[in-house]
Amino acid sequence: MRTFENLAELAACVGQDVAATEWVQITxxxxxQFAEATGDPQWIHIDVERAKQGPFGVPIAHGxxxxxxxxxxxxxxIDVRSKRMGVNYGLNKVRFMAPVPVGSRLxxxxxxxxxxxxxGNGLQLQWNVTVEREGSDKPVCAAESLVRIYA
Structure with a gap:
């Protein structure tokens, strides 16, 4: 966890790689559950047997x-101690460059x-986020994420 005392301290990191996250395994x-919640039950995600015969050989996570x-x-x-709240403001650009096979760590x-x-005493932050899959040279996702933080 990278902790900042206030918004100014975080803003001073513009232009920097601020953090890398811990690995998260995709089950x-x-x-x-994602397929059910979003109404996207495409077989390449949820039909394990059929996915074995598909292009990836296993189910893959939804982009x-x-x-x-x-x-x-x-x-x-990322934590800012003086923040009141943070909200997702949107995305400028998103790309899914490679599949995420079930069992992958991201x-x-x-x-x-x-x-x-x-x-409102806040900052709009544009984060360039690159999501990588363990053992792969190619990122699985790149996104320009907009976040608003208020102190």
Missing amino acids: QQQIN FLTLSLLSQFFDKT RAHLHLHSATPIE
């Missing part, structure tokens, strides 16, 4: 499941691209 149970991990990655990696690298003051 079939997570994939099934949006991988993307949804960003909240967890930020929550477990982690994210968080690069602070910009920090812009906003009304």
